[in-house]
Amino acid sequence: MSEPLLKVRDLTQHFHVSRTFTVKAVNGVSFDIYPGETYGLVGESGSGKTTIGRSIIRLYDPTSGSVLFQGKEIGGKLDRATEKMLREDMQMIFQDPMSSLNPRKKVGDIIGEGLDIHHRFSSTKERDDAVAEMLNKVGLSQAHAERYPHQFSGGQRQRVGIARALVMNPKLIIADECISALDVSIQAQVVNLMKDIQDATGCAYLFIAHDLSMVKYISDRIGVLHLGHMVETGTTEEIFANPVHPYTKSLLSAVPLPNPEVEKRRKSIPYDRAAEGIDYSVGTEHVVEGTHTVLATDEEFARWTA
Amino acid sequence: MEMNEKAILQFKDLDISFRTNAGVVHAIRGVNIELRRGETVAIVGESGSGKSVTVKAAVGLLDGNATVNSGQILYRYKNDDGSEKVVDLLSMSKRELRRTVNGSHIAMVFQDPMTSLDPTMTIGKQIMEGILLHTDADRAAAHARALELLELVGITDAEKRMKNYPHQLSGGMRQRVVIAIALASDPDILICDEPTTALDVTIQARILELIRDVQSRLGLSVIYITHDLGVVAKVADYVNVMYAGKIIEVGTVNEIFYDPRHPYTWGLLAAMPDLETDDDRLVSIPGSPPNLLHEPVGDAFAPRNALALKIDEKADPPMFKVSDTHYAATWLLHPDAPKVEMPHELQERIERSRKEAERYQ
Numbered sequence: 001m002s003e004p005l006l007k008v009r010d011l012t013q014h015f016h017v018s019r020t021f022t023v024k025a026v027n028g029v030s031f032d033i034y035p036g037e038t039y040g041l042v043g044e045s046g047s048g049k050t051t052i053g054r055s056i057i058r059l060y061d062p063t064s065g066s067v068l069f070q071g072k073e074i075g076g077k078l079d080r081a082t083e084k085m086l087r088e089d090m091q092m093i094f095q096d097p098m099s100s101l102n103p104r105k106k107v108g109d110i111i112g113e114g115l116d117i118h119h120r121f122s123s124t125k126e127r128d129d130a131v132a133e134m135l136n137k138v139g140l141s142q143a144h145a146e147r148y149p150h151q152f153s154g155g156q157r158q159r160v161g162i163a164r165a166l167v168m169n170p171k172l173i174i175a176d177e178c179i180s181a182l183d184v185s186i187q188a189q190v191v192n193l194m195k196d197i198q199d200a201t202g203c204a205y206l207f208i209a210h211d212l213s214m215v216k217y218i219s220d221r222i223g224v225l226h227l228g229h230m231v232e233t234g235t236t237e238e239i240f241a242n243p244v245h246p247y248t249k250s251l252l253s254a255v256p257l258p259n260p261e262v263e264k265r266r267k268s269i270p271y272d273r274a275a276e277g278i279d280y281s282v283g284t285e286h287v288v289e290g291t292h293t294v295l296a297t298d299e300e301f302a303r304w305t306a
Numbered sequence: 307m308e309m310n311e312k313a314i315l316q317f318k319d320l321d322i323s324f325r326t327n328a329g330v331v332h333a334i335r336g337v338n339i340e341l342r343r344g345e346t347v348a349i350v351g352e353s354g355s356g357k358s359v360t361v362k363a364a365v366g367l368l369d370g371n372a373t374v375n376s377g378q379i380l381y382r383y384k385n386d387d388g389s390e391k392v393v394d395l396l397s398m399s400k401r402e403l404r405r406t407v408n409g410s411h412i413a414m415v416f417q418d419p420m421t422s423l424d425p426t427m428t429i430g431k432q433i434m435e436g437i438l439l440h441t442d443a444d445r446a447a448a449h450a451r452a453l454e455l456l457e458l459v460g461i462t463d464a465e466k467r468m469k470n471y472p473h474q475l476s477g478g479m480r481q482r483v484v485i486a487i488a489l490a491s492d493p494d495i496l497i498c499d500e501p502t503t504a505l506d507v508t509i510q511a512r513i514l515e516l517i518r519d520v521q522s523r524l525g526l527s528v529i530y531i532t533h534d535l536g537v538v539a540k541v542a543d544y545v546n547v548m549y550a551g552k553i554i555e556v557g558t559v560n561e562i563f564y565d566p567r568h569p570y571t572w573g574l575l576a577a578m579p580d581l582e583t584d585d586d587r588l589v590s591i592p593g594s595p596p597n598l599l600h601e602p603v604g605d606a607f608a609p610r611n612a613l614a615l616k617i618d619e620k621a622d623p624p625m626f627k628v629s630d631t632h633y634a635a636t637w638l639l640h641p642d643a644p645k646v647e648m649p650h651e652l653q654e655r656i657e658r659s660r661k662e663a664e665r666y667q
Contacts, residue, residue: 044506188590256536261663268511
């Protein structure tokens, strides 16, 4: 395999709420993302999936651990060249398009802002052409550049968010719950668009979501998070065909399937970490097969794979 | 008042519009839904399709700018003396509704448990509030009943939890409390408006199983409002698919999932990947739902429908009968219409689902 595009090692992110209380949002998470692939992060609310995305793109300052992007450490203070590389090659699509687009800017300027900052054009016409091309690519028309975010529907706004991320031709896009706020029929449009763009530009996605069927559909590899620990990771097939960790099993059993005869008979498998006596902090990474690993103690691993 | 013999709640030709600054929004355009005793009816649709407004009309929670243009919501209930009575909920004032129907006969569970619970009251007090108001139980009896309800909805350590405030509970626990409150005065009908949208999948599954369990124990009739077809498959007996203020397809859950007829239902089913989907592209419905500020002429779904016929632009299709329980509003079912098959991705999916269903039998 080629060099990973993004290498996350033992990423820990704690938030000091008060002198006596610290939220341990992410505890020693490691994973790699390779060029052109889609890595899905799933987990319930509070599992730290959004925090990981935000720590990677430097919206938070990680407590410890390292994040390497294209072979360069991107934690702490950066020199100018690294910062410029990072700002150009890594972009983010946010969950709520209404609150992530500046309401006082025209859509054309929102999309073109990155181009302006990095002087990616030699004439105004070239810039406007780039913006127009981007708008077309995401299924909007050139005329939309003159409008403001509030004049769009939810799905269209999310397309603007995608266009803004894509205009810099990034190598990695962090998509944080970017389809959760959209209606089912619009979700499919946006997912198709993201796939098309990946085929055309070869960018990689870190796809953060709680909707397992969508994550399964779009991802090449998946990481399952629970309480800030990566409990299981592997290719999509490995995870779905052979879930090892009881939390993953519980998560998979809870996804409602659009199949009434099956769904009426199925019961979800409950998961109670305390009752099963699983302590994530003492577990170590065990290889199931290939790239499929699970967080467990030796004894637990033997029991789960038996 | 004409009401179907077996129905307990019946929406008849409901038509509602809203006055807004931009003009009149015709949100509900002739909705017919029937709910029978002990059954579960789901209303599915995208945001803005009018599914919440429909049920809010039944409990008198419509906003002040709403006008009911026509229609009836008939409700059949047993009086205290055991005689049956049919009332039109729309003809009652909000005050009357609150005194006689809301809570005691029809209860509602809302989407976000944090906003439907009072943050300044202990949950015990909130559950007892309804019991004290609707029945002549004294405080001790109400307390005992509240404990019983908390145990019914699967909250352990009920005695201790009674003294907790909502913020001390997790999201799933809070929704359980909301359900306990809804069940407090033995309603006949439980309306669940997106009860699990704000919750995680693992907790969602537990809550849905809980509602199903409570329903079979107490013989409740349930109306589910949701946009998640997986949830519908899990809980519903009958499904109403709603689009732009109209029911466009209705049938038993098996008919809707294994033999859908309306192109919009096809689109909805195909747009949601199941765990088996490995097609390169998802089938998506192009465009977005219509803005009901401008009343659509003809079939409201036509502009997004690749299979739309000429007549769709002129006339709104009536409900065509597929079976005794299955109706769909699409001109494609007209005897003169060309034969059209559903998208092959969906056909394959349904094949797969059927095979899997056989394994479960």
